[in-house]
Amino acid sequence: MFKQDFKYYKSKKPPPDLSNVLDFNNSNLIIGKVRQIRCEIPNEELHGLKPVQQWHAYELLDNPGLIFIRNPFTSYGQRYWIIRCLRDYTKKPNKLNVDIHDIVPTTQDWWEMCQDNKNENIINKLRWATLGYHHNWDTKIYSEDLKNTFPKDLAVLSKYFANVLGYKDFNAEAAIVNYYHMDSTLSGHTDHSEQYLEAPLFSFSFGQSAIFLLGGTTLDVKPTAMFLHSGDVVVMSKESRLCYHGVPKIITAPQSLWNSNDSKYVCKNENIMNGISDEDFSKPFETYIEHSRINMNVRQVLKSSEQSLNNVIK
Numbered sequence: 001m002f003k004q005d006f007k008y009y010k011s012k013k014p015p016p017d018l019s020n021v022l023d024f025n026n027s028n029l030i031i032g033k034v035r036q037i038r039c040e041i042p043n044e045e046l047h048g049l050k051p052v053q054q055w056h057a058y059e060l061l062d063n064p065g066l067i068f069i070r071n072p073f074t075s076y077g078q079r080y081w082i083i084r085c086l087r088d089y090t091k092k093p094n095k096l097n098v099d100i101h102d103i104v105p106t107t108q109d110w111w112e113m114c115q116d117n118k119n120e121n122i123i124n125k126l127r128w129a130t131l132g133y134h135h136n137w138d139t140k141i142y143s144e145d146l147k148n149t150f151p152k153d154l155a156v157l158s159k160y161f162a163n164v165l166g167y168k169d170f171n172a173e174a175a176i177v178n179y180y181h182m183d184s185t186l187s188g189h190t191d192h193s194e195q196y197l198e199a200p201l202f203s204f205s206f207g208q209s210a211i212f213l214l215g216g217t218t219l220d221v222k223p224t225a226m227f228l229h230s231g232d233v234v235v236m237s238k239e240s241r242l243c244y245h246g247v248p249k250i251i252t253a254p255q256s257l258w259n260s261n262d263s264k265y266v267c268k269n270e271n272i273m274n275g276i277s278d279e280d281f282s283k284p285f286e287t288y289i290e291h292s293r294i295n296m297n298v299r300q301v302l303k304s305s306e307q308s309l310n311n312v313i314k
């Protein structure tokens with residue numbers, strides 16, 4: 001059932017009918033399919049996010065544990081994370097799919113190289129970067145030998161969401177940043193490499209929109225299809241944590257939510273923002289995101305009481 005629906009939504013000819021795709025922007029279409037979730041209001045706001053009082057968070061009734069938060073980012077917040085994913089998280093020692101093609105020499109970083117060459121070929125070849133404990137695409141096993149420092153800002157962001165949802169001891173330890181072009185897909189899979197599967201997985205999307213399919217713990221379950229727009233956050237927790245999911249289609253964003261001016265959201269807590277200002281969001285970032293989708297997929301690997309894959313603190 002999962003594969004059949006994946007193929008249906010992926011198809012170009014004939015194009016799929018999207019009327020059954022859940023759209024959280026249209027409250028009439030989600031009535032009876034979701035329940036609203038109450039968020040815990042933290043003491044402090046986080047720069048780049050709207051105040052939690054304004055968030056809209058839902059749990060899918062047919063997929064318990066799947067939490068959807070409708071774009072809680074400010075437009076500046078979206079630009080900030082787009083810059084981080086393109087310019088910074090692609091720097092060494094993070095691992096990129098383009099490392100193995102010998103496309104990016106050891107003396108240069110991917111974004112820098114794209115700016116020097118304006119070479120479409122290099123720009124379009126990037127599909128993923130891994131941070132923290134690096135995902136091993138072959139063995140799917142994390143290792144202490146394949147690990148770099150996890151970015152502080154992404155850890156703070158993820159922890160903020162975890163706190164709001166009641167997961168007080170969440171630690172972000174591994175992330176895959178996925179880069180999609182208009183014809184990219186991500187086939188159905190489960191994310192089960194983490195040792196501590198009670199921790200939720202956080203997924204942040206920016207740029208162009210996607211159709212996201214969420215199935216069950218086997219491929220026999222018919223998946224729920226939903227739109228993910230720029231800024232939307234998906235949390236896979238509890239019964240949904242080990243469910244099949246995938247991205248059969250990227251579609252043009254109905255609105256450029258990263259490009260509006262919502263300077264009404266000012267927040268004192270700017271120290272984690274790495275000095276990124278609006279001048280940094282230059283044309284190359286804008287051009288990239290007009291034709292691409294970026295997804296940051298954040299996981300906790302270890303039990304909260306453990307400090308490494310091998311050693312348990314007594």
Ligand SMILES: O=C(O)CCC(=O)C(=O)O
Pocket residue numbers: 176178186191203205210212228245246247295297
């Ligand atoms: O792009 C997405 O929305 C999903 C990405 C994903 O499932 C993954 O990185 O494991």
Ligand SMILES: [Fe+2]
Pocket residue numbers: 189190191245297
């Ligand atoms: Fe996944």
